[in-house]
Amino acid sequence: MRARRMTHVLVTATAAGSLLVACSGAGGSTSSGGGDKSINVLMVGNPQMEDIAKLTKSTFTKDTGIKVNFTILPENELRDKVTQDIATQAGQYDVATVGAYEVPVWHENGWLHELGSYADKDSAFDKGDLLKPMVQSLSGADGKLYALPFYGESSFLMYNKDVMKEKGITMPERPTWQQVADIAAKVDGSRPGMKGICLRGLPGWGELGAPLTTVVNTFGGTWFTKDWKAQVNSDKFKQATNFYVDLVRKHGEAGAPQAGFTECLNAMSQGKVAMWYDATSAAGSLEDPKSSKVAGKVGYAYAPVVETKSSGWLWTWAWAMPKTTKKADAASKFMLWASSKKYEKLVGEKLGWARVPSGKRASTYEIPEYKKAAAAFGDITLNSIQEADPTNPGVQPRPTVGVQFVAVPEFQDLGTKVTQEISAAIAGQTSVDKALNDGQKLAEEVAKKHQ
Known part of the structure; x- marks a missing residue:
């Protein structure tokens, strides 16, 4: 796989005026200047x-003298910008x-520095403490590490325990998608303005495409x-997509075609939806009373299934x-610090233990303060990560x-284009059949390059 094969998936980056910039000791600059003591970091919002x-x-800057210029972008814009x-x-x-x-694909193209050697030289980093699924997903075919995990995640179902109790509903620990759909219908409108469930409808292979593909997998597609x-x-892909689209249209959040991770997080944390299927990493924000109205009121269940035993991403x-x-x-130096035990402790002490960027280290789940703060979701998060099987997910x-x-x-290009059509189906602008028939043609073109 050579670099030229990636060029056709590049998308024009978002205009600079739309950048959301958060800075640390750099006055907002995202230029490459600033000398050896200044670095530019591009990250997802x-x-x-x-x-x-x-x-x-x-x-970090106080201790090392290294200024860090952060550029923070929404997920889809980040993917376009970093790829370009x-x-x-x-x-x-x-x-x-x-x-x-990105990591295995970009490593093969020779675009990334190997990072395992840096981690090996830093005894305090403790590379052996990193969870095996995270190390494997960030390693190249040569077995070397080409990225350092900041946080790891699978996916699970989050639900408002008070609403379920009021409706006399007991959420199964491992629900099926049909059970989830039935519950969504029962809790829809249970409170003024509350919808039954939030599911991403925002186009993007990593937005709508992420939860939808897990549904496709467990439906047998x-x-x-x-x-x-x-x-x-x-048939199976259609069955799964029809199920997803119907569920969002009947009982999903307002403005679903524009709702991604951030919008669903806001809807769930503000009590506007009764359930949400998404990333396990969302739990820390939902349990933060400073920003969430449902802190302490959220239950967690494993990713819903149909034909598979598990389905978390x-x-x-x-x-x-x-x-x-x-x-x-x-x-x-910045990356090693940002993925370190020291940084996790800093977040816990300064911002609250529920907000620790977890899911990457085994030791995180042994910290007494974290175990207490993450009592509702810590074990199910770790189990979901360990159960996920990227080699055999369906x-x-x-x-x-x-x-x-x-x-x-x-x-990257295929998933985005297909989810644009499926998002249009959620919006009622096209049918699922047309969206997937159009997507099939695009997928066949991709397949020809690999057959």
Whole structure:
């Protein structure tokens, strides 16, 4: 796999005026200047990232003298920006947040620095403490580590315990999707303005595409067979997508076609929906009384299933260093600190233990303060991560690894285009059949390149 194969999936980056910038000791600059004691970090706009942007100046910069210029973007915009910067080797950023999809693909293209050796030299980092699924997802075919996990996640069902109690509903620990749909119908409208469930409807292979693909997997579908036959308009894929779209249209959140992770987090934390199926990493924000009206009132169940025993995804937002950086030493110091036990302790003591960027270290789940703060969701998060099987997430063999994605460069473009059509179906602008028939044609073009 060569770099030229990635160029066709590049998307024009969002105009600079739309950038949401949070800075640490750098006055808002995202330029590459500032000398050896200044690095540029591009990261996704999740609560954990916003936390590190607040904490860096008074801790990491104070201790090392290294200024960190943070650029924070919404998920879809982040993916476009980081892909463009790294694939074209523009060299604007010294560190970028990437995930389990990008690392193996970009490593093969020779775009990323190897990071395992940096971790090995730092005894305090304790590389052996990292959870095995996270290490495997961030390693190249050569077995070397090419990104350091900031936090790891699977997916699960979050629900308002008070609403369930009022309706006399007992949530199964391992519900089926049909049970979830039935419960959504019962709790829809149980309080003024409350909807039954929140499910992502925002287009994007990593937005709507992530939860939808886990539903497809457990319904018995797949994007491609092991020998690269496209399956986007197959019966099982259609059944799963119709189920998802119908559930959102009947009992989902207002403005669903524009709702991604952030919008669903806000809806759940403000008591506007009774259930939410999404990333396990959301629990820390839901349990923070400073920002959540439902803190202490949320229950957690394993990802709903149909034909499989489990269906949670596997993901990590991780720090990667482009080969183009001229500040590898400073960048590596930041990444090692940001993924360290020391940083987890800092978050716990300064911001609250529920907000620790967890899901990456075994030791996190042995910290007494964290165990207490994460009592409602810690064990189920760890179990969900360990149960996720990126090599066999469905009922049939797959051509690549990945639970909620297909690990080839073309999937970024394919997944986004197909989810645009499915989002339009949620909005009532097209049918699921048309969306998937159009998607099948796109998938067949991708398949031809790998058969």
